[in-house]
Amino acid sequence: MLKxxxxxxxxxxxxxxxxxxxxxxxxxxxxxKSISHRSIMLGAIANGVTTVQGFLRGEDNMATMKAFRAMGxxxxxxGQIITIHGKGLRGxxxxxxxxxxxxxxxxxRLITGLLAGQSFFSVVTGxxxxxxxxxxxxxxxxxxxxxxxxxxxxxxxxxLAISGGALKGIRYQSPVSSAQIKSALMLAGLYAEGExxxxxxxxxxxxxxxxxxxxxxxxxxxxxxxxxxxxSELQAREVVVPGDISxxxxxxxxxLITPGAELLIRNVxxxxxxxxxxxxxxxxxxSIELLDQREVSxxxxxxxxxxxxxxKGIEIAGSVVPRAIDxxxxxxxxxxxxxxxxxLRDARELRVKxxxxxxxxxxxxxxxxxxxxxxxxxxxxxxxERLGGGxxxxxxxxxxxxxxxxxxxxxxxxxxxxxxxxxxxxxPTFYPLLETVAEAVR
Ligand code: S3P
Numbered sequence: 404m405l406k407x408x409x410x411x412x413x414x415x416x417x418x419x420x421x422x423x424x425x426x427x428x429x430x431x432x433x434x435x436k437s438i439s440h441r442s443i444m445l446g447a448i449a450n451g452v453t454t455v456q457g458f459l460r461g462e463d464n465m466a467t468m469k470a471f472r473a474m475g476x477x478x479x480x481x482g483q484i485i486t487i488h489g490k491g492l493r494g495x496x497x498x499x500x501x502x503x504x505x506x507x508x509x510x511x512r513l514i515t516g517l518l519a520g521q522s523f524f525s526v527v528t529g530x531x532x533x534x535x536x537x538x539x540x541x542x543x544x545x546x547x548x549x550x551x552x553x554x555x556x557x558x559x560x561x562x563l564a565i566s567g568g569a570l571k572g573i574r575y576q577s578p579v580s581s582a583q584i585k586s587a588l589m590l591a592g593l594y595a596e597g598e599x600x601x602x603x604x605x606x607x608x609x610x611x612x613x614x615x616x617x618x619x620x621x622x623x624x625x626x627x628x629x630x631x632x633x634x635s636e637l638q639a640r641e642v643v644v645p646g647d648i649s650x651x652x653x654x655x656x657x658x659l660i661t662p663g664a665e666l667l668i669r670n671v672x673x674x675x676x677x678x679x680x681x682x683x684x685x686x687x688x689x690s691i692e693l694l695d696q697r698e699v700s701x702x703x704x705x706x707x708x709x710x711x712x713x714x715k716g717i718e719i720a721g722s723v724v725p726r727a728i729d730x731x732x733x734x735x736x737x738x739x740x741x742x743x744x745x746x747l748r749d750a751r752e753l754r755v756k757x758x759x760x761x762x763x764x765x766x767x768x769x770x771x772x773x774x775x776x777x778x779x780x781x782x783x784x785x786x787x788e789r790l791g792g793g794x795x796x797x798x799x800x801x802x803x804x805x806x807x808x809x810x811x812x813x814x815x816x817x818x819x820x821x822x823x824x825x826x827x828x829x830x831p832t833f834y835p836l837l838e839t840v841a842e843a844v845r
Contacts, residue, residue, distance in 0.1 A: 420811035446487030451639030463507035497523035516587030519550035520594025521567035528562035572597035592631035645672035679727025716743035747781035792816035
């Protein structure tokens, strides 16, 4: 679909989005990326046949699917339901080639944890962006568990070569709140002798804890961390994946910043470790109602009713940051449209995402006439009455591309976003869906 959009004549696509006079309607966003990854991973090592409904068929999740197929797992997709023929805890086989995780940090970090406990050799790598992202954060604690992993830059960059083997449980205090670190160690912990405990400064998304429990693993969550006991077999389940709040975030912001907007976003995952974006935007004065709250496959779900709102700048810091970590590009656009200054701190992790998101947002917002002050762990954004138009870059980062596509809806004359192919990593249907709620996209 994205290929239909105009090309800039080089090797990547760009899109120009014009201002809109309305954002209205009712939409569903695709399945949650984090939960989709985990459903494949746990389904693959469970006993029996797992089915997954609502699976996100973005490039990141397809990389995970391909990795497990390469390890001998049969995974069928009938276009609706994904069916995973689980191999049991010890049933994966040695892949005959390098596993390419594409752009997906979750794929590479989580499967590195899982591969560390296998009785075979494997190599994991990724695209030019992933190969720049820090891997020491998982390699180091996995090495403490007894794993043998080597890689570029003394084991801190992919490709990583993993000689799987016997692991022992550890108690690990993670220096950062990261669900990828926590989940890598939890997966390794399934294969380790004894208990593996991961402590983190404040709670990161807990989809692994919930799905481990759903599949019958022995997991204890407590204030500040989680413990997994090794050796327990997992049982196949029927998983239903809710819509991704990270994808919904772009539409939430679109509705908040566009005059006269009203948008109903159905079936959104509202796990409390992910709803920082709702808390932040509500604190800025945004009108976001959670309707019909329910629970599906151990995860909280709701419909979100969002109305155009007068936003005000606020201070964002502390434990809300990991709860909104992927939504800051969209939140920065809201801040640029708000009255007054928004300050963001404690968000150093944004510098090691798909791109340095602090630098990328600052550069692009400045191009639209917004005053932005960067600091090591965040930034200050001065809201403007009307965003300027112009040209911005995605830096190969899907969330940067989508954030400025939303900003364009209220810009002066429109915004051209360069290099939008990356949107397919998490939200292949983003532009067609945007067209259904906002007129004059393009
Ligand atoms: C994810 C965890 C987060 C998030 C990423 C998905 C996950 O990364 O940014 O998009 O599924 O575990 P960190 O663990 O690096 O914060």
